[in-house]
Amino acid sequence: MTVTAVRKDPKALTMTTTAEFDASPERVWQLWADPRQLERWWGPPTYPATFTAHDLAPGSRVEYHMTGPEGDQPRAYWDILEAEAPRSIVFRDGFANDDGTPNTDLPGTETRVRITDIGDGRTRMSIDSTFPSAEAMEQLLAMGMEEGLTQAVGQIDAILAEAVRSA
Amino acid sequence: MQVETGHALLTHRTYNRMVVSMQLTPDIDRVFGALADATRRDIVRRAIDGEEGVAELAGHYPMSFAAVQKHVAVLERAGLVSKQRIGRRKVVRTNGHGLAVARRLLDRYEELWRGRVDRMTALVTETKETDA
Numbered sequence: 001m002t003v004t005a006v007r008k009d010p011k012a013l014t015m016t017t018t019a020e021f022d023a024s025p026e027r028v029w030q031l032w033a034d035p036r037q038l039e040r041w042w043g044p045p046t047y048p049a050t051f052t053a054h055d056l057a058p059g060s061r062v063e064y065h066m067t068g069p070e071g072d073q074p075r076a077y078w079d080i081l082e083a084e085a086p087r088s089i090v091f092r093d094g095f096a097n098d099d100g101t102p103n104t105d106l107p108g109t110e111t112r113v114r115i116t117d118i119g120d121g122r123t124r125m126s127i128d129s130t131f132p133s134a135e136a137m138e139q140l141l142a143m144g145m146e147e148g149l150t151q152a153v154g155q156i157d158a159i160l161a162e163a164v165r166s167a
Numbered sequence: 168m169q170v171e172t173g174h175a176l177l178t179h180r181t182y183n184r185m186v187v188s189m190q191l192t193p194d195i196d197r198v199f200g201a202l203a204d205a206t207r208r209d210i211v212r213r214a215i216d217g218e219e220g221v222a223e224l225a226g227h228y229p230m231s232f233a234a235v236q237k238h239v240a241v242l243e244r245a246g247l248v249s250k251q252r253i254g255r256r257k258v259v260r261t262n263g264h265g266l267a268v269a270r271r272l273l274d275r276y277e278e279l280w281r282g283r284v285d286r287m288t289a290l291v292t293e294t295k296e297t298d299a
Contacts, residue, residue: 002285002287003281006280008277015273015280017284019287021288022292022295023295040286041287041290042283044279044282
């Protein structure tokens with residue numbers, strides 16, 4: 001298991017995931033900085049992501065869409081708030097309308113990525129996710145929105161992976 | 168009432184696929200089942216304010232009181248709304264100040280990130296083998 005810890009705080013509406021990799025901080029940074037690599041892990045296999053605009057400079061907007069098994073293509077974006085290679089990225093994740101403009105009706109999440117060298121050629125990555133409000137989370141679920149669905153699909157993948165491991 | 172054909176389709180498809188391909192925990196199944204309907208999603212949204220009873224809610228939809236009551240019952244079983252007494256009135260309210268919902272959402276978010284980290288690890292391992 002490379003995920004070393006997950007802390008969830010439903011009251012503060014935050015989640016922190018910590019993972020360790022047998023690789024350098026530069027290598028882990030590339031997973032975020034190279035859109036072709038990003039595409040291979042951001043979406044689950046059943047909902048792969050395609051990044052159509054990708055610049056991690058603060059103030060930039062990263063644009064992508066997912067492609068569902070039935071050809072549906074929900075669009076989304078990140079607004080990059082901070083970035084410092086190869087150490088940190090902070091972005092606000094939101095959903096977009098069909099024409100690519102941000103969908104302001106749907107709440108977004110703020111994600112803070114930190115990449116730290118922990119020696120012996122290993123790197124720790126921590127992901128802090130903050131949801132805007134309990135109401136927004138309720139709305140998120142009420143909308144049955146893409147991110148929720150993606151999570152559900154991600155869960156299926158996790159269960160499948162678990163089944164393969166224990167087989 | 169808002170029409171969200173795209174969302175509804177997406178929800179239905181994914182939910183159906185989930186049900187067919189994998190028995191998820193009953194809790195999540197029930198939540199997704201409850202939310203796989205545009206009227207029920209609309210009820211959850213309206214009930215965030217917690218000001219309307221079933222009769223008032225029914226006024227928003229072109230269907231019978233009994234049909235709306237059934238929708239509310241499905242949402243209640245999924246733990247998404249509950250009926251609360253305010254004076255003489257009984258209102259439908261979206262649950263738990265979001266805490267129960269928040270917990271469920273965070274659980275799914277955790278799975279999402281675990282999946283991502285697994286894929287990142289596979290990618291890092293793969294490039295290492297190519298370099299070697």
